[in-house]
Amino acid sequence: MKSLLNMLFVFAFLMQAQAQERLIVGKVTDESGHPLPGANIMVKGSTIGTQTDFDGLYEIKAENTDVLVFSYVGYVTVERKVGKLNTISVALQADAAQLEEVVVVGYCTQKRREVVGAVTAVSASQLRRQKQKAYHNQLASQIQSTTTSKALQGNVAGLQVSDANVGTSSRILIRGAASISNKKKPLVVVDGVLSSFDDIEHLNPNEIKDVNVLKDSNAIAIYGSRASNGVILISTNNNKSQVDKEPLYIVDGVPVKKEHNHVVNSLPKKDIDSKTEYDGAEAKKKFGRIAKNGCIVITTHHGNFRIENNESYAVIEENTFERTTLSPLSTFSIDVDKASYSNIRRMINNGMVVEPDAVKIEEMINYFNYNYPQPTGEHPFSITTEVSKTPWNKDTKLVRIGLQGKTFLNEELPASNLTFLIDVSGSMGSQNKLPLLKQAFKLLVNQLREKDKVSIVVYAGAAGVVLEPTSGNQKEKIIGALDNLSSGGSTAGGAGITLAYKLAEKHFKKHGNNRVILATDGDFNVGASSDKAMEQLIEEKRKSGVFLSVLGFGYGNYKDSKLETLADKGNGNHAYIDNMQEAQKVFGKEFGGTLFTIAKDVKIQIEFNPKKVQAYRLIGYENRMLADEDFVDDTKDAGELGSGHTVTALYEVIPVGVKSDYLKDVADLKYTKSQTNSNFSDELFTVKFRYKKPSEDQSIEMLHVQKDEMSQASPDFNFASAVALFGMQLRQSRYYNNATLEDVIDLANKGRGEDREGYRAEFIRLVSSYQGL
Numbered sequence: 140m141k142s143l144l145n146m147l148f149v150f151a152f153l154m155q156a157q158a159q160e161r162l163i164v165g166k167v168t169d170e171s172g173h174p175l176p177g178a179n180i181m182v183k184g185s186t187i188g189t190q191t192d193f194d195g196l197y198e199i200k201a202e203n204t205d206v207l208v209f210s211y212v213g214y215v216t217v218e219r220k221v222g223k224l225n226t227i228s229v230a231l232q233a234d235a236a237q238l239e240e241v242v243v244v245g246y247c248t249q250k251r252r253e254v255v256g257a258v259t260a261v262s263a264s265q266l267r268r269q270k271q272k273a274y275h276n277q278l279a280s281q282i283q284s285t286t287t288s289k290a291l292q293g294n295v296a297g298l299q300v301s302d303a304n305v306g307t308s309s310r311i312l313i314r315g316a317a318s319i320s321n322k323k324k325p326l327v328v329v330d331g332v333l334s335s336f337d338d339i340e341h342l343n344p345n346e347i348k349d350v351n352v353l354k355d356s357n358a359i360a361i362y363g364s365r366a367s368n369g370v371i372l373i374s375t376n377n378n379k380s381q382v383d384k385e386p387l388y389i390v391d392g393v394p395v396k397k398e399h400n401h402v403v404n405s406l407p408k409k410d411i412d413s414k415t416e417y418d419g420a421e422a423k424k425k426f427g428r429i430a431k432n433g434c435i436v437i438t439t440h441h442g443n444f445r446i447e448n449n450e451s452y453a454v455i456e457e458n459t460f461e462r463t464t465l466s467p468l469s470t471f472s473i474d475v476d477k478a479s480y481s482n483i484r485r486m487i488n489n490g491m492v493v494e495p496d497a498v499k500i501e502e503m504i505n506y507f508n509y510n511y512p513q514p515t516g517e518h519p520f521s522i523t524t525e526v527s528k529t530p531w532n533k534d535t536k537l538v539r540i541g542l543q544g545k546t547f548l549n550e551e552l553p554a555s556n557l558t559f560l561i562d563v564s565g566s567m568g569s570q571n572k573l574p575l576l577k578q579a580f581k582l583l584v585n586q587l588r589e590k591d592k593v594s595i596v597v598y599a600g601a602a603g604v605v606l607e608p609t610s611g612n613q614k615e616k617i618i619g620a621l622d623n624l625s626s627g628g629s630t631a632g633g634a635g636i637t638l639a640y641k642l643a644e645k646h647f648k649k650h651g652n653n654r655v656i657l658a659t660d661g662d663f664n665v666g667a668s669s670d671k672a673m674e675q676l677i678e679e680k681r682k683s684g685v686f687l688s689v690l691g692f693g694y695g696n697y698k699d700s701k702l703e704t705l706a707d708k709g710n711g712n713h714a715y716i717d718n719m720q721e722a723q724k725v726f727g728k729e730f731g732g733t734l735f736t737i738a739k740d741v742k743i744q745i746e747f748n749p750k751k752v753q754a755y756r757l758i759g760y761e762n763r764m765l766a767d768e769d770f771v772d773d774t775k776d777a778g779e780l781g782s783g784h785t786v787t788a789l790y791e792v793i794p795v796g797v798k799s800d801y802l803k804d805v806a807d808l809k810y811t812k813s814q815t816n817s818n819f820s821d822e823l824f825t826v827k828f829r830y831k832k833p834s835e836d837q838s839i840e841m842l843h844v845q846k847d848e849m850s851q852a853s854p855d856f857n858f859a860s861a862v863a864l865f866g867m868q869l870r871q872s873r874y875y876n877n878a879t880l881e882d883v884i885d886l887a888n889k890g891r892g893e894d895r896e897g898y899r900a901e902f903i904r905l906v907s908s909y910q911g912l
Contacts, residue, residue: 163221164198165228167191167209175231176578177719178211183218192578212720213897325369350374386433387422403437412438452496453700453762457872460756460793460801463749470744470770472763472777473542475784476706478691478699478715480506483869485694485717487909493869497699500866501759504787507862507898509855511543511785519545519737520780522826522843527852530860530886531878534797536849538755538790539856540745540826544737546783552735554590555652556608560639561624562659564599568626571717572693576658577621579690579722583656584618586730587611594642595620598635599627608646633676640680647684650834652735657705658690661698677708678776684834686736686779687711690725703762710739710779728896729783738830740777740838743788744770747824751795751847754802756874758789758863770829773838780830789863791874801874823847858890858899865906880910
């Protein structure tokens with residue numbers, strides 16, 4: 140009897156504690172009152188957390204005794220006790236010194252604790268109360284739960300719902316599992332029937348009757364070892380779960396996840412050996428409940444169809460050392476693209492193996508800003524050079540060449556004629572694609588002026604105009620058009636590009652900024668779709684004077700090589716957006732550089748002095764190399780530079796007289812004798828720089844001479860070296876000379892400097908996390 144009374148007392152206490160839990164809402168801003176999208180709010184000492192939306196709004200379940208922790212990259216972390224408050228809004232203060240206290244992984248910060256318990260339940264009434272108690276009702280309509288996994292967030296003890304790595308669906312873990320492997324997913328049971336883990340995303344929250352979470356021995360006792368990672372029990376009204384009605388695909392004997400159905404639908408007919416369709420009843424009998432909506436069984440000629448990772452990258456052949464006596468000139472097109480770094484960051488944060496060909500060292504280096512002086516003369520560029528010891532090789536020197544484009548304030552930029560070209564095909568349905576894309580574009584829209592015009596073109600199975608040219612002061616209309624976009628269908632990228640350019644040309648602004656901004660995962664499969672076909676299409680369209688910016692989203696079928704080709708041939712730039720923090724960097728901090736080109740067809744040619752330099756190699760830029768004669772050929776396409784953009788190139792050089800294993804003996808030439816000019820014995824190299832103004836077709840040339848002088852490495856030099864060294868390690872280069880990740884971290888710490896935005900600190904954390912993979 141006494142034991143029963145004790146149990147009742149504990150139960151009553153738990154019920155009382157549960158009753159104290161309520162919905163807390165509020166807004167997170169910076170010190171100027173501007174909203175901070177993607178800020179993290181955690182219940183201190185727990186795994187319960189959430190993030191702010193585009194307007195800086197959030198909601199979270201908490202108790203009176205809880206403390207909420209507010210954090211954001213580059214800002215001081217703030218704690219607030221809940222007490223009796225229902226609304227908690229904070230203004231975070233910028234403080235780069237606090238960055239080491241924040242661990243950023245995609246969208247949010249996570250701290251895990253071990254959770255032990257039997258059963259946790261969330262009723263439909265609790266889910267409804269989230270909406271009913273939201274701030275001033277208007278707030279509720281903005282941040283209400285839209286999926287079942289989101290509804291669970293902050294409501295179930297020991298259950299983590301995380302978009303930390305912006306995957307194709309929310310990631311749910313029970314017991315604080317540290318692995319990111321799919322093997323850690325809990326078992327899902329809907330209306331008493333085993334269901335796919337991904338079916339949670341397709342359930343309508345309004346149809347849910349209640350949710351129960353089983354953990355530890357209680358789950359195993361009922362469902363066996365398959366429940367070792369916990370069980371989520373979901374009951375729906377009238378036992379009618381509203382899961383996806385699409386049929387099951389089985390390709391080459393392997394069931395295909397529903398989010399990958401678009402890949403199966405795009406299989407070329409020539410690759411299909413046989414295709415058999417079963418209706419619902421027959422499929423259910425043959426393949427089980429998972430096929431209750433029917434089943435399509437496909438076999439391919441090759442018999443090993445796989446879609447887990449359908450990403451594509453151009454093959455990169457690493458630059459080798461060139462003998463100066465045989466090849467004194469090094470010529471390449473500048474590159475301000477930064478997609479590779481954010482893509483690699485996504486891979487490391489997701490615990491993925493980094494594809495060597497995904498590593499473009501120049502894009503990693505150029506992701507970061509360096510302290511180059513603003514131009515003061517007639518040219519819109521300054522050139523900076525620096526020579527120091529190579530951190531990873533005592534026998535060589537490292538050369539840094541930096542370009543700084545003139546920075547213009549946003550109000551100084553000419554009127555813009557922007558055409559958003561948005562991929563709304565089926566492959567864009569994941570949370571890290573179209574939904575993230577919409578939020579990213581809103582950052583851009585909020586910076587537009589009355590004289591700017593925006594049009595929106597979308598493409599899926601076909602292309603169409605959803606917004607005719609609209610003034611930048613009609614932001615609500617533009618954002619409304621973005622909010623109405625949804626995904627579905629195949630991907631007619633060629634047709635979309637053609638229509639977008641046609642619209643941009645029709646409303647062309649003379650002396651203005653005319654640009655198409657393409658946002659896609661690059662998965663084109665209708666019409667012109669090959670890299671070569673897209674290249675030819677863009678080369679034709681760029682003659683109109685309309686520039687092209689390309690934004691990549693998502694992963695799994697990300698087509699980096701195709702998007703890079705589009706940006707290169709379209710006189711534009713290429714960025715990869717993996718989270719709202721990156722969107723703010725592209726459309727906020729670097730707004731002018733992203734949208735306003737100050738020079739096109741920018742080429743660099745370095746002439747090394749053979750009396751001083753025995754051999755050299757350019758680190759990165761492999762797919763930007765030009766023939767020496769291309770430097771003076773004004774018909775040859777090259778890179779573009781935007782307002783405020785910086786470009787950095789690193790050369791590793793072997794001085795004359797130094798013995799190196801990287802150089803092999805070359806036979807003497809019979810007909811040619813190399814002679815060096817002794818008049819320039821104090822010079823190491825000369826930088827030749829050519830560019831065209833955006834509206835002109837004739838190049839302008841600049842020169843810069845570097846004396847044979849070494850200096851103590853500057854912080855910027857050290858940091859750029861650290862990034863290059865890490866890139867070489869990721870690429871499995873033959874030249875990193877067995878340097879370690881600790882060497883990278885030490886070098887980066889020497890070059891961290893002021894780091895106002897915190898990107899260098901994030902790089903150091905990224906390398907540190909890579910050590911554990």
